[in-house]
Amino acid sequence: MANSNESKNALLENKINALLLQNEDQPELSDIPEFPLVSNVEMPEGHPFDHGDIGILFHGLKVSGSDRIQVKSIDKQADDGTYSIKMVFPQIGLDGFYTVNSHLSPNITMDTGGNMIDHAESNLQPAGADSGEFTPITTEKAEAMMEQARLQKPKLRETENGQKMLAVFNQYNEIYNTLFITSQAARTTWYANNATQEMSIDTHEAMENNTVINSNTKTYGTNKVSYNSNAFTQQFSIIFNTLFLDPDINLTDPHPELNPDSQYVQAAIAAYSFGDAAEITGNDKVEVTELNSTSVYKNVAEQKPPTDATVAQLRNLLDQVTGTGGAEEKAEKNNWWVLDEEDRSKAKHFLYQAVQENLQKKALKPTMLWKGTCEVSITNVEVNISLSGNADGDVTILDHQILMPAFSLDIEDENWAGEIAVEARIRLNQIFFIKRLLHDKLEYLLKNRMGNAISHLDAMMLS
Amino acid sequence: MNKENNYELDELKTDGQTSQQGSDKSSPFDDAMVSVEGDMVRFEQELADALEPQKKYLTETELGIYKRGKKLRPLLLILSARMIQGSQDLSTRVIKASVSLEMLHVASLIHDDIIDNALLRRGLKSVNASRGTSTAILVGDLQFLQAIRNFIDVVETESEMGLVKLVLDTAFKVCTGELDEISTDPSWSTKKLKQRYFDVIERKTALMFGLACEIGVALADGDTSDSRRLGFYGRRIGRAFQIMDDILDFLQTNDKSGKTAGIDLEQARITLPIIYAMEEFGNDHYITRHFRKEQPLVGNWGQAMDEIKNTNALSYAYADAREEALDALRYLRHFPDSSYKTHLEKMAMYIVDRQF
Numbered sequence: 001m002a003n004s005n006e007s008k009n010a011l012l013e014n015k016i017n018a019l020l021l022q023n024e025d026q027p028e029l030s031d032i033p034e035f036p037l038v039s040n041v042e043m044p045e046g047h048p049f050d051h052g053d054i055g056i057l058f059h060g061l062k063v064s065g066s067d068r069i070q071v072k073s074i075d076k077q078a079d080d081g082t083y084s085i086k087m088v089f090p091q092i093g094l095d096g097f098y099t100v101n102s103h104l105s106p107n108i109t110m111d112t113g114g115n116m117i118d119h120a121e122s123n124l125q126p127a128g129a130d131s132g133e134f135t136p137i138t139t140e141k142a143e144a145m146m147e148q149a150r151l152q153k154p155k156l157r158e159t160e161n162g163q164k165m166l167a168v169f170n171q172y173n174e175i176y177n178t179l180f181i182t183s184q185a186a187r188t189t190w191y192a193n194n195a196t197q198e199m200s201i202d203t204h205e206a207m208e209n210n211t212v213i214n215s216n217t218k219t220y221g222t223n224k225v226s227y228n229s230n231a232f233t234q235q236f237s238i239i240f241n242t243l244f245l246d247p248d249i250n251l252t253d254p255h256p257e258l259n260p261d262s263q264y265v266q267a268a269i270a271a272y273s274f275g276d277a278a279e280i281t282g283n284d285k286v287e288v289t290e291l292n293s294t295s296v297y298k299n300v301a302e303q304k305p306p307t308d309a310t311v312a313q314l315r316n317l318l319d320q321v322t323g324t325g326g327a328e329e330k331a332e333k334n335n336w337w338v339l340d341e342e343d344r345s346k347a348k349h350f351l352y353q354a355v356q357e358n359l360q361k362k363a364l365k366p367t368m369l370w371k372g373t374c375e376v377s378i379t380n381v382e383v384n385i386s387l388s389g390n391a392d393g394d395v396t397i398l399d400h401q402i403l404m405p406a407f408s409l410d411i412e413d414e415n416w417a418g419e420i421a422v423e424a425r426i427r428l429n430q431i432f433f434i435k436r437l438l439h440d441k442l443e444y445l446l447k448n449r450m451g452n453a454i455s456h457l458d459a460m461m462l463s
Numbered sequence: 464m465n466k467e468n469n470y471e472l473d474e475l476k477t478d479g480q481t482s483q484q485g486s487d488k489s490s491p492f493d494d495a496m497v498s499v500e501g502d503m504v505r506f507e508q509e510l511a512d513a514l515e516p517q518k519k520y521l522t523e524t525e526l527g528i529y530k531r532g533k534k535l536r537p538l539l540l541i542l543s544a545r546m547i548q549g550s551q552d553l554s555t556r557v558i559k560a561s562v563s564l565e566m567l568h569v570a571s572l573i574h575d576d577i578i579d580n581a582l583l584r585r586g587l588k589s590v591n592a593s594r595g596t597s598t599a600i601l602v603g604d605l606q607f608l609q610a611i612r613n614f615i616d617v618v619e620t621e622s623e624m625g626l627v628k629l630v631l632d633t634a635f636k637v638c639t640g641e642l643d644e645i646s647t648d649p650s651w652s653t654k655k656l657k658q659r660y661f662d663v664i665e666r667k668t669a670l671m672f673g674l675a676c677e678i679g680v681a682l683a684d685g686d687t688s689d690s691r692r693l694g695f696y697g698r699r700i701g702r703a704f705q706i707m708d709d710i711l712d713f714l715q716t717n718d719k720s721g722k723t724a725g726i727d728l729e730q731a732r733i734t735l736p737i738i739y740a741m742e743e744f745g746n747d748h749y750i751t752r753h754f755r756k757e758q759p760l761v762g763n764w765g766q767a768m769d770e771i772k773n774t775n776a777l778s779y780a781y782a783d784a785r786e787e788a789l790d791a792l793r794y795l796r797h798f799p800d801s802s803y804k805t806h807l808e809k810m811a812m813y814i815v816d817r818q819f
Contacts, residue, residue: 033775035782039789053789055782113695113794114688143686150687154622166625170632174665177695430816433781436714444773 005074012085012461013071019453020067027449029061029094029441032434034101034366037427043102044418048367051107054100054424055366058374058434061096063442065089066449069383074462080388082398083462087383087450094376094442098411100424101366110187112180115142117197145204152207159301161277168270175267179242185353189237195221195230202227207293216288232285233346235275240321240347243268243314244354251355254322260311272309272317275337280304313337321347369420372412376438378404383450389459400451402443409435490817491809495538498806502541502553503534509555509562513613517605522594524587525602529569531585535704536568536675537561539810543679543693545803556617557682563614563630564675570606571637571667573599578645579730607634617682626678633674640666649733649755653742660735664705665698672701692794696807699791703814706784709734710777713768715819725764728771731756735783740776781815788815 034057043050072086109118156162179186190196198220206213214227221230243249246264249256258265281299282289291299313336319327320339331338339347382403388396416424428434489497496503510529514521540561544553575581576589577599583589591599614630617623644663647656676697680690712727713736727734731754741751750767753760760767771777791811798804 030773030775033778033782035778036785036789039786040793111688111692111797113692114797119797143688146686146688151622153625153687157625170629173691173694174698427812430812432816432818436819437778437781440714440772444769447769 008074008462009071012074012457013069013087015457015461016069016071016087016450016453017067019456020069020449023067023449027063027066027445029063029096029438029445031061032058032437035431035434037100037431038420038423040105040107041420041423043369044420047102047369049102049104052105053103054369054420055103056098056100056424056428056434058096058098061094061438063445064093064095065091066446069450076462082386082388084384084386085462087385089381089383089446090379092376092378092381092442092446094378094438096374098372098374099368100370100416102369103366104364106184108181108187110180110190112177115146116180116190117142117200141201145200148204148207155297156300161300161303161305164305165274165277165300168274172263172267172270175242175245175263176238179238179245182245183241183354184357185350186237186241189233189241189350192225192230192233193221193223195223195225196234199227199230210293212290212292213296214283214288214291216290226288228283228288229285231278231283232275235271235278236343236346237350238271239268239275239314239317240350241354242271243318244351251351251358255319256322258311258315258318265311265314269309269311269314272314272337276309277303277305317347320344321351370413370416372415374409374411376407376409376442378407378442380405381446383446385450385454387454387459389462393458393460395455395457395459397451397454400447400454402446402450404439404443407435407439409438491806491813492533492535492538495542495806495810496534498802499538499541499545502545502558503538505553505555505558506534506537506541506561506565509558510565513559513562513566513609517609520605521602524593525590527587528572528585528590529565531587532565532569534565536564536671539672539697539807540564540675540679542803542806542810543676543697544683544685545679546693546798546801546807547680547683547685547689549801549803554682556619557679559613560617560626560678560682561675563610563617564671564678566606566610566613567630567634567637568671570603570610571641571671573603573606574641577603578641579726579732581726610634623681626681629674629677633670636666636670640664647733649731653738656733656738656741657735660733660738661702664702668705669698669701672704673697689798692797696791696794696811699787699794700811700814703784703787703791703811706735706780706787707814710736710780710784711819712736713772713777725768728760728764728767731759734780736771736776736780738776739779740771740774743774743776785815788812 034055036053036055039053041052041054043052066089068090070088070090072088073084075084076082077084111117111119153166156166180190202215202218202220203213205211214231216226219226225233242264243258244251246259246262248259248262249264260266278284280303281291281296283291313334316327316331316334316336317339320331321344328338330336382401384399384401384403385397386399388398390396411428413421413425514526514529518526538561541553541557544557572584573590576584577591577596580591581589582592589599590602594602611627611630611634614627618627640663643659644667647659647663649656651659673694674697676693677690680686680693709727712725712734726732727737733754737754741748741754744751746752746755749758749760750770752758753767788811792808795804795807795811
């Protein structure tokens with residue numbers, strides 16, 4: 001009986017192996033697209049850029065051993081006449097390649113998630129910083145300033161206008177953060193040759209002592225700009241640079257479409273409306289009405305807020321910059337914001353920078369950091385199939401399981417060097433998903449190949 | 464081949480296979496829990512107190528939903544407070560606030576299950592499955608209201624009224640996120656569907672994670688800037704968490720996930736992996752047509768699951784989740800080194816690295 005079973009198993013084994021071999025091509029798993037591996041790291045010496053992110057992808061993953069199966073047992077179920085076949089792939093191999101790519105990304109020293117000044121040096125990588133030309137404000141000073149700002153919140157909340165201001169700030173928190181993370185132009189404008197930092201220190205002291213915040217005579221930064229002038233520039237930068245972040249806006253189109261539902265458009269409108277509110281206090285980039293803490297709060301409490309700006313106003317502002325005829329007249333007629341030559345030139349510069357930055361980003365190709373081979377070796381992958389056969393010998397698969405033991409992914413990584421390699425190895429070792437993905441893809445491939453072979457069997461062989 | 468490293472596939476349990484080494488390893492969540500064990504004991508007590516007024520309206524199964532949760536939001540809130548206060552005793556307000564967030568979360572889960580018609584929650588029968596939709600709505604509402612009632616007790620100063628507003632705003636946005644998810648038109652372009660997906664998960668999940676972190680800092684008398692930074696951290700890990708949750712719908716068994724595997728496919732719920740799969744399949748594919756509600760897929764879920772898994776959809780979604788987790792770390796770098804900061808860093812990566 002044992003011999004009869006063994007010969008039946010061998011017969012079936014030969015037949016299935018012959019069916020598996022019919023497909024001559026060595027099977028491959030589809031490439032695994034790039035995953036981010038480590039962000040915000042210094043690149044090794046000699047790399048084309050200093051700072052960036054790295055990611056890993058796998059390709060050319062060829063599977064071996066999927067054409068050789070061993071049949072372990074064939075059992076016929078007495079009750080329903082179905083068959084249960086246990087088989088094993090003795091050795092499944094996976095050989096392929098990996099590439100670790102690097103992507104240029106500037107080391108942003110600005111604390112965009114916190115107080116908008118540079119991070120303390122100790123918390124940053126040294127290379128590739130995009131500011132650092134000025135003495136940074138101390139952490140203690142910055143926190144004192146933020147604490148004072150926090151104390152203003154309850155006061156602001158006491159008035160309808162104040163509540164609205166806080167709500168708007170919270171609503172677009174993420175967008176404005178994205179702006180300063182992604183736009184070099186916005187960051188450079190914000191630093192304003194140190195004017196913004198000097199102004200924030202002055203504001204803090206003026207609030208503390210109830211003295212004039214926006215002096216008519218004092219200047220800030222190495223370019224000696226006035227308080228109102230820089231405040232206006234910042235607002236202007238936020239309006240335009242936020243708008244230019246919108247991936248759906250074609251910046252080279254003189255009359256681009258604005259989508260009212262776009263969060264970028266909405267955040268730009270909010271910044272526009274804020275400027276209108278400041279104007280009500282008698283302040284714009286030229287006109288200065290000196291205010292202290294008391295008068296600021298009086299204005300917040302008593303002034304009738306301007307109506308929110310509209311997409312049409314923003315559209316008009318953009319038209320004035322891109323030079324579509326008649327935009328200024330329309331703005332004047334509606335009592336909207338009319339840009340002077342200086343404003344237009346500034347906005348055109350923002351537009352130019354945004355286009356340049358977009359082009360640079362588009363032109364950026366990943367730079368290969370390391371590449372090598374990878375392999376997986378798995379022994380004894382079990383295949384359990386239950387099937388039924390009809391009188392014509394046709395086979396129907398009722399259940400089909402692939403049981404794959406745990407395996408390791410071996411990566412040729414001896415050429416990985418430097419501190420970045422240490423971090424990359426740790427991160428790669430922790431990613432379970434890649435291994436699971438390989439597991440599932442292999443399982444899918446083996447299941448399909450086996451299913452295909454089994455479905456071509458003659459059920460009479462089993463009886 | 465001269466290799467320096469084997470990247471071990473340990474703990475992989477599929478199709479009944481047993482794990483290799485490492486099954487005794489504790490996760491970064493567990494480690495973080497242990498680091499604030501005393502706070503979590505206080506959390507459990509405060510939670511029991513907060514549930515007391517509604518106890519006679521809840522079944523043991525519903526109370527079990529509270530017991531079985533990962534308590535991720537309370538943990539984040541407490542760790543955020545600890546980032547500011549170090550090992551000093553945390554005030555009861557911090558603990559109470561963490562209870563409120565867990566209750567808000569459970570409320571949203573109950574409503575989620577009604578919408579999805581899900582049968583399982585945290586390995587237990589969902590409220591709607593055991594008591595019907597009407598009762599489930601009321602039980603969910605009860606959790607929302609009790610969460611807010613409990614949070615009001617946290618407020619001591621006028622300035623902290625802002626926190627109540629923040630909690631209510633977040634709860635409001637969670638609901639609008641749910642509504643927008645329901646009203647998503649499956650015939651939209653995949654680009655528009657992706658925008659909607661990210662917009663919805665921001666409100667449904669990310670904001671609550673961010674809120675936990677912000678409130679933790681604020682109630683520990685931290686600075687506004689620290690509160691902001693951790694808010695950014697929290698929202699990013701919240702996004703990563705939700706994307707991973709949607710990926711795991713394809714990869715986890717019922718036992719591990721505590722909810723019905725493949726439910727997104729059966730419900731034709733359009734998640735990020737699905738959107739990527741639709742892009743790869745094209746408009747005429749039967750799976751795309753199922754999700755676009757053009758031709759429902761009847762039965763053969765296993766085949767459809769396998770086909771989706773064999774696309775690059777899960778990989779692309781995973782890359783997005785990983786990007787969020789890595790980005791979250793950016794917002795921790797300002798903080799001085801501490802064990803709590805390390806826990807937050809590890810938790811961010813564990814969300815995308817964990818085994819399943």
